[in-house]
Amino acid sequence: MENTLTIILKQVGQWFRCITAALLLSVVSACAATQAVGGDSQSIRIADNSSQVAVTKRHINWERADADRFHGKNTTVLPKPLGSASSMPSQDQGELGSALAVPLLLPSTTIQTNSPAAAELEFSEPVILLSANGYTAVLKNDSIDIVIDATDSMMVTADHREDDTPEDFDGEFQLIEGGGGGITIGRYGALYYIQLMCNHPSVETCVTETMVRDVIESLSIAELPADARQ
């Protein structure tokens, strides 16, 4: 009997602690909320657009990419990509793209730049990582790396118009956190984010817009070796 009473009292005590904690917390959070609303923080409210964002596939113009390759626009044959992609694209991609979701554009490993920051940049051979919707290519240099993220997919918002993203375009230059810069371009309908990443971030201007555009200028269609195109 005494034990049962003890258990009941303990239970009541625990619930009392819970309720007291809850009430205290409610008061504190309500006060904090009031304070935050009344504070002078600045923010611009946008709608929660998660329901309005959809992922779409871009139409890739393989005919034009194959034709450009056929007409010898600096086609190069590459070493086999690193590892294997988790899944390969299934759409009909023409001769060039039998293992690729998008045309494989790669820069020259020697970039002549018009930038006063660096007249000539030598890069390593590219490492290519294929994925189901594109690829990433990485070229290394002591001070700057090139990273290209290519895709046939993008998110679109409700207000996006098809005309806003033509097959070919060159986007605006933007700096990258910690040092670096990048530009998105469209080619053959695919999207390519060309990034130059500084390895020594204290040099805030290690990358200029001119350098990124010089890298873009050097892009050519590359071809995978036969054993990587299965």
Added chain:
Amino acid sequence: MRWVLLTLTSLFVACSSSDNDDSSIFLPGDCSYFSSGNLIPGTGTGVNDATLWAENIASPFVRTRAIAKSQIYNPGGSGSANGDECAANNFNYPHRDTFCETRSANRDSYNCPKRTIHQGIDINAGTHETCLLLRNAKRAIGNGAAPEVANIIPIVATANGRISYIGSYTVDLKPDDPANSKFRYLHMNMRTLPIELGDFVKKGQLIGYYYDDFGGNNTTFHLHLELIAFINGRAQYVSPYASFIAAEQRTNHIPCLELG
């Protein structure tokens, strides 16, 4: 209605954590966050973007207290009078957004109102005590100890994907799901990374350790996390804040109160 919700949430937090195991470092009931876009006053103009740009991700920190905080305007940062990055307050809730926080460089984003901005969020992990341990480890490394002595707080993959870039202070993770944006992790202990370029990783898998690497320079101990998505034809920096807060609650089973 708000009072009822607050009380119910608080009751859940206060009571549900009573059978947590002893190793938990989460204090019941203390998790809270300011809304997306609610920056420290005077540090920029945020954007209240509740969009989960990366859905169902894991928090980069598992079973480790991790608080989104300004790295610049809190103790240890260049915008704070207090120079101690290990100050206890750096590891206390609430979370606070730093996406769009003012920077000098002209950097763009999907929806920050200005262009001179912080393109990600900063996260402090651990506690005052682990910060002191890291500080001592860093000193020891400076005196010749192996860099592994600073491997105290693990950082994990937020999604299944592939390591698509490793720079001098940067690791990119490209998720398998094309609907998820690319994650960019900055300032891990780059000399001890357990992953290599091209590795496939699973959500929750160890990919590095919390540190302050900045390409040979120092920053404060923190993780800078970015999300980069192709939106409307352009690679755009979007806010990881809402996705991080959701992931923290989901991964670590800690309901958090929104403070407005």
